[in-house]
Amino acid sequence: MSKVNLNVKIGNLTLRNPIMLASGTVGYGNEISEFIDLKKIGAIVTKSISLKPRKGNKPQRIMETAAGMLNAIGLANVGIEKFIKEKIPFLKKHDVPIICNIAASTIEEYVECVSMLEHEDGIHAFEINVSCPNVKEGGLQFGNDIKMVGKITEKVRANTTKPIIIKLSPNVSYISDFAQAAKKEGADAVSAINTLVGTAFNIKTRKPKLYNITGGLSGPAIKPIALAKVFEIHRKVDIPIIGIGGIMNWQDAVEFMIAGSSAVQLGTVNFIDPTAAEKVLKGLTDYCNENNIEQVSSITGSYQLD
Amino acid sequence: MSKVNLNVKIGNLTLRNPIMLASGTVGYGNEISEFIDLKKIGAIVTKSISLKPRKGNKPQRIMETAAGMLNAIGLANVGIEKFIKEKIPFLKKHDVPIICNIAASTIEEYVECVSMLEHEDGIHAFEINVSCPNVKEGGLQFGNDIKMVGKITEKVRANTTKPIIIKLSPNVSYISDFAQAAKKEGADAVSAINTLVGTAFNIKTRKPKLYNITGGLSGPAIKPIALAKVFEIHRKVDIPIIGIGGIMNWQDAVEFMIAGSSAVQLGTVNFIDPTAAEKVLKGLTDYCNENNIEQVSSITGSYQLD
Amino acid sequence: MNIAENQIDEIIELEYNIHLFKVISPEIARKINPGEFLNIRISELAIPLFRRPFSVCDVEDDCYYLMFSTMGTGTKLLASKKPGDFIDVLGPLGNGFNIVDDFDRAIIIGGGLGVAPFPYLTRQLKGKKEIISFIGGRTKNDVITYGLENISVATEDGSLGFKGNVIELLEKELDKTDNIKSKIFACGPTSMLKALKILAEQNNIDCEISTECTMACGFGICQGCPIQSSADEDKYLLVCKDGPVFNSKEIIL
Amino acid sequence: MNIAENQIDEIIELEYNIHLFKVISPEIARKINPGEFLNIRISELAIPLFRRPFSVCDVEDDCYYLMFSTMGTGTKLLASKKPGDFIDVLGPLGNGFNIVDDFDRAIIIGGGLGVAPFPYLTRQLKGKKEIISFIGGRTKNDVITYGLENISVATEDGSLGFKGNVIELLEKELDKTDNIKSKIFACGPTSMLKALKILAEQNNIDCEISTECTMACGFGICQGCPIQSSADEDKYLLVCKDGPVFNSKEIIL
Numbered sequence A, B: 001m002s003k004v005n006l007n008v009k010i011g012n013l014t015l016r017n018p019i020m021l022a023s024g025t026v027g028y029g030n031e032i033s034e035f036i037d038l039k040k041i042g043a044i045v046t047k048s049i050s051l052k053p054r055k056g057n058k059p060q061r062i063m064e065t066a067a068g069m070l071n072a073i074g075l076a077n078v079g080i081e082k083f084i085k086e087k088i089p090f091l092k093k094h095d096v097p098i099i100c101n102i103a104a105s106t107i108e109e110y111v112e113c114v115s116m117l118e119h120e121d122g123i124h125a126f127e128i129n130v131s132c133p134n135v136k137e138g139g140l141q142f143g144n145d146i147k148m149v150g151k152i153t154e155k156v157r158a159n160t161t162k163p164i165i166i167k168l169s170p171n172v173s174y175i176s177d178f179a180q181a182a183k184k185e186g187a188d189a190v191s192a193i194n195t196l197v198g199t200a201f202n203i204k205t206r207k208p209k210l211y212n213i214t215g216g217l218s219g220p221a222i223k224p225i226a227l228a229k230v231f232e233i234h235r236k237v238d239i240p241i242i243g244i245g246g247i248m249n250w251q252d253a254v255e256f257m258i259a260g261s262s263a264v265q266l267g268t269v270n271f272i273d274p275t276a277a278e279k280v281l282k283g284l285t286d287y288c289n290e291n292n293i294e295q296v297s298s299i300t301g302s303y304q305l306d
Numbered sequence C, D: 001m002n003i004a005e006n007q008i009d010e011i012i013e014l015e016y017n018i019h020l021f022k023v024i025s026p027e028i029a030r031k032i033n034p035g036e037f038l039n040i041r042i043s044e045l046a047i048p049l050f051r052r053p054f055s056v057c058d059v060e061d062d063c064y065y066l067m068f069s070t071m072g073t074g075t076k077l078l079a080s081k082k083p084g085d086f087i088d089v090l091g092p093l094g095n096g097f098n099i100v101d102d103f104d105r106a107i108i109i110g111g112g113l114g115v116a117p118f119p120y121l122t123r124q125l126k127g128k129k130e131i132i133s134f135i136g137g138r139t140k141n142d143v144i145t146y147g148l149e150n151i152s153v154a155t156e157d158g159s160l161g162f163k164g165n166v167i168e169l170l171e172k173e174l175d176k177t178d179n180i181k182s183k184i185f186a187c188g189p190t191s192m193l194k195a196l197k198i199l200a201e202q203n204n205i206d207c208e209i210s211t212e213c214t215m216a217c218g219f220g221i222c223q224g225c226p227i228q229s230s231a232d233e234d235k236y237l238l239v240c241k242d243g244p245v246f247n248s249k250e251i252i253l
């Protein structure tokens, strides 16, 4: 059986394989490292880091929906200083590329965060979260405003030489327009998708089930939507795409690559099966071997529309 | 036990109860009338009618997803003439208010359809479908263009005295802006939501699973998203809302009403359980009785945000 | 058509992981005809969301039989049911085989699990018409002969009977046929039905085929199961309502 | 913590629809402490999506016990399992009760199914400490006394024991207590825990409570289970990782 080349290039970033762990779904890698060997994973994307620590929203923060979940964590995180001091050293030990996801409520804050991390050699790339649906400032105000997405990209680009990935909101009419804006301003790649805005009410109390009222929908329920967004970007914009949304197994990962993803991220599945990433990687490798695929990257965008 | 008043007013339209059957999920009422007593239902919304008959898309037209389905029927319908001649007489026999859903690829076509039906006394209202994701012309080009939605509403309004309901696309950043545009041009109500754009690929053949490539996602998977859209419109725009999306049982119907819906439509559930509408109506009535709710309409928008 | 909870009376395990459910329902047993089907809701939860269609395999007194193997989520869950459990059944649905026609010999053709409707058809024809059955599969493990009569077998790998596909076998046998008025009843993979349609029409034999496709509703309201009409280019027929059994001349495969 | 398929050895049905599963796992039986929990994936399908958390109810040799009643989708599916079936178990998780402290009397307080962790705690304390158990429920059908010792009962409708809630009962009994150094171990509805927290702190009794909330991961990666720290206004603790057992002074309910 021939050896598959699992490397993927995402702009200037080369990863040993296309399986990444999504922001906010593995914290800073600590707990999940008891279940999987981080050395084998393509990259780990940190929980969104903001300049100052954030306590996050009050409970109820999460709930289950049909084949999905709503979350309104509210970007709870330790803040950038503690991240540098405490979290990076741990991750460096594990020999896994770290992509630092950054959230902010002003352009200046994004820039400041990036600048503070620019010389941290443990950080391989930035994923700029312009699309968190669960915070009052920044979040969707940014993610749904194409000019703002362009401007954030431009300013971040001006302040780092590391690869930049813009994480796009799916809560828009044409996500490819946003990918185009990101590309134009120098982004190396886009991640698609973040969660979709959703809500739920308790019919006894008539109160929202989440303290934040609305939350972000993730999990298998959103997979068809995420695939359509990835496909739309792939058809319209020439930029590497990291596919995210409802991936539960290797078949889903392959489907996202066929639809146009250069790499994929696993999110919600980590909560259900923290060993999923290794299983997906094995399944993908076997798929390549069985189908005589020498370069995993050749699957990207290989859809057949006749 | 007190008798609940189930009547709801949707602009100029009064319905005996808020449970309606959604467009495209019960054809023209024929088959479903073998399972439920149409006399008991609030209203039936016809499959989208277009000026000329449409054959619809080639198969594969439907597929199952996690707690949802993708469809790309492509507005297969008998065309307006045959609808008038063959379908209206049947529905009139059943004593159920008919809301005629209209799809078109030009503004003129909408106007022509409405004019042809204006004097059909069997038709109680029009639902204007500006949001079908599965056709090349019209569909999302309209539904995602706020000016177009305004213009269509304006022209239709000028040509009918019957109530007009605009069926909105969820594939937009802020659905309330579209509701506002519809209201401004004289719509009596909005329906939310139509299906979300989704897709799926066969990982063996790498072909799309649907002939149309993308389809519309419906069913329980989309319920949280639909609820958030209804809630957004209710908070921002003063217009009656007909809630749609993933309703499977009476609890879901109540949740949609709490979130801001004056009435609801059942879609995908009709395929799984064609008796669902009667069950939902019974459950809703019992809920009112048990909670001493005298007017079902008082549930609308009764969320408690403290 | 009707919706009801039907109780499973008995489960019979055939060779090669084929399950046979004997289900109690005097209503369905009385009404259903060979080639018609039932649409079964396998779980109360939203996965699997759609009902799953199954042919009536046979009828005996107040019971009907279902025959299936595990393909995916739905059939796996169904296979975990026990005697005494209830299943949520919608039916009878669709149009079955037309056996009141004027013919003297029934040629039954089944590929793989496509044999499912034929035990019941065989029961109804037995003693009235001559029956010949041609059963095909990839290997001998795909050949199901339960409830059939006068069987010739074809396997693609030659592990049982004729080596080749079942239509090639039929063609070989057809050359020898006499003047007895025959009618073909077939069910199986679309590739098989396509080849058969050509053969039947070339030889001018009346041919009814049972088609398959993904279904949501099973009774004509979702428009999810179109099949091209050969009479009218602008028209799709619905597999669930106009079929699943069609005369081969009615449709384009 | 670890993920494994554990086999159900035996199922015991207690009164009032309480199920007791005896599950084989030498690893978990060896490692787990009273108050710790297991997060169980009940179906391979995406409904229910989340694992469901259950306290370890007891441990015997190579087996542990789970105690539950059917609340919704997950517990209903779990209740349909049979001896011999496997369940997908993640654990042991969380921090349990601290019993190495200096105390002589354990006051155990359980409301409804909140008694679940206490058979195991009782087993570990028996013979070493004095044990008094106060068990409450809405009616007598909610009172579960399995595996407990020295029990006083309170029901809100008075159908068994003291009429009132279990904290009122405790308060009444506390007045009578002597100078024996006591520690409270409690689990039950949040309203009960709130009242208890006040009572314990007023009476200066050390008090550990096991809290409950919706969980996705159960091991600290989703941040879905925050509970307010009383030491630091800007800090949430995580029920799954820092708890589920907390000293009542650590948290604000």
Ligand SMILES: Cc1cc2nc3c(=O)[nH]c(=O)nc-3n(C[C@H](O)[C@H](O)[C@H](O)COP(=O)(O)OP(=O)(O)OC[C@H]3O[C@@H](n4cnc5c(N)ncnc54)[C@H](O)[C@@H]3O)c2cc1C
Pocket: C037, C048, C052, C053, C054, C055, C056, C066, C067, C068, C069, C070, C071, C072, C073, C074, C075, C076, C113, C116, C117, C211, C212, C213, C214, C215, C244
């Ligand atoms: C009118 C009609 C009558 C039928 N009668 C029978 C019957 O009597 N016995 C029986 O076993 N089946 C019958 N089928 C097929 C049966 O409905 C499917 O096997 C079933 O829906 C599969 O459900 P699942 O959830 O197990 O598989 P899914 O999870 O839906 O699919 C799993 C995999 O199997 C493939 N698959 C699904 N259905 C088929 C199929 N029909 N043929 C080949 N591959 C398939 C899918 O593409 C997928 O790869 C009939 C179908 C129709 C339309």
Ligand SMILES: Cc1cc2nc3c(=O)[nH]c(=O)nc-3n(C[C@H](O)[C@H](O)[C@H](O)COP(=O)(O)OP(=O)(O)OC[C@H]3O[C@@H](n4cnc5c(N)ncnc54)[C@H](O)[C@@H]3O)c2cc1C
Pocket: D037, D048, D052, D053, D054, D055, D056, D066, D067, D068, D069, D070, D071, D072, D073, D074, D075, D076, D113, D116, D117, D211, D212, D213, D214, D215, D244
């Ligand atoms: C650390 C921890 C330990 C636990 N130990 C046990 C145990 O040993 N035995 C046991 O039976 N349960 C225990 N639980 C609770 C158990 O996890 C829930 O009962 C279970 O998740 C319900 O799942 P479901 O799918 O059946 O219900 P769902 O479908 O999730 O919920 C159905 C209904 O029940 C309500 N509900 C859900 N959970 C609870 C609850 N805990 N209390 C009151 N109402 C609820 C929901 O609001 C909903 O209305 C524990 C929970 C935690 C956090």
Ligand SMILES: Cc1cc2nc3c(=O)[nH]c(=O)nc-3n(C[C@H](O)[C@H](O)[C@H](O)COP(=O)(O)O)c2cc1C
Pocket: A022, A023, A024, A025, A047, A048, A071, A073, A075, A101, A129, A132, A167, A193, A194, A195, A217, A218, A219, A220, A222, A244, A245, A246, A247, A265, A266, A267, A268, A269, D222
């Ligand atoms: C609990 C939770 C927390 C999340 N936090 C973040 C976050 O901090 N930053 C971010 O960019 N995305 C965050 N996400 C979004 C995920 O990274 C991912 O885009 C989304 O969940 C869709 O993927 P999935 O369906 O595989 O979960 C979070 C998702 C969940 C479920």
Ligand SMILES: Cc1cc2nc3c(=O)[nH]c(=O)nc-3n(C[C@H](O)[C@H](O)[C@H](O)COP(=O)(O)O)c2cc1C
Pocket: B022, B023, B024, B025, B047, B048, B071, B073, B075, B101, B129, B132, B167, B193, B194, B195, B217, B218, B219, B220, B222, B244, B245, B246, B247, B265, B266, B267, B268, B269, C222
């Ligand atoms: C098979 C199918 C066909 C549909 N056809 C139409 C249509 O012709 N016109 C329309 O406005 N909506 C159509 N819809 C959308 C539904 O009316 C409804 O808005 C959507 O399915 C969401 O509701 P649900 O989740 O309850 O199905 C269709 C939906 C399905 C599933």
Ligand code: FES
Pocket: C214, C215, C216, C217, C218, C219, C220, C221, C222, C223, C224, C225, C238, C239, C240, C241
């Ligand atoms: S399956 Fe719904 S119309 Fe045929």
Ligand code: FES
Pocket: D214, D215, D216, D217, D218, D219, D220, D221, D222, D223, D224, D225, D238, D239, D240, D241
């Ligand atoms: S349940 Fe995930 S962090 Fe506690």
